[in-house]
Amino acid sequence: MAGTVHTEAYSKLLKALLEVRREAGLSQAQLAKKLGKPPSFVGKYEVGERRLDVIELLFILRVCERESYNFIKFIESQLPDRL
Template identity: 50%
Template sequence: MAKSIYDEEYRRLINAIRSTRKEAGLTQQMLADRLGRPQSFVAKVEGYERRLDIVEFLHVCRALGVEPASIFAAVDRAG
């Protein structure tokens, strides 16, 4: 089994997060500011260079103002 960062479902998860961020009109820097993290954190997650753990995922969802279930649903629909 491949590492989850290379898994197609993981990529769909990150794509859903990226799409949600863009739909909210947020830049990577704006999201990073909300998270209290550097912009490179968001860039590395969105570029599949850094794995997002479940707690970080929850923080990202809160920063985006979305329910985690909506992101999971987007991933499931895309599959």
Template identity: 40%
Template sequence: MSGAIHSDRIGRGVFMERSWVSSGAYRAVIEELVTAREAAGVGQRELARRLGKHPSWVNKIERLERRLDVLEFIAIARAIGLSPDSLLKRIDEALPAGFSV
């Protein structure tokens, strides 16, 4: 798979970004997810522990190296103490106007 080297707030460093997860709209989703996790006082390792996943799983999602599916989104929302619908509403409000898929 091809990718480009980028530095980003989400990744907090240099990483290999996958073009299929790097749209502006998808970035907004992940940024809001990271903001919600941090606001809940939950680190990546703790989130991974709560989900029964390896910390690299969370890290790859937040660094845009792995795409998040809807069931994982629901599990993450619940693991950080939010209802999936409230987190989805926050994400919807953060999405750029007129985004496309």
């Protein structure tokens, strides 16, 4: 798969989302249930097999009780100079 899914920046996003889920005390299956998705949904995006769109990201942050603004600012601070 080509594109930004294999970039260092996207890897940092996925790592941060994994931490968000763990800090919320949720397993992949628990998060998936709260999102109304199969457990494979969480597993696949966490390992980079599936890309997330912005709406999905916002729902994940909401379910994990994380402020989207702060999360986005953190990710933005981790971005390299180019894709």
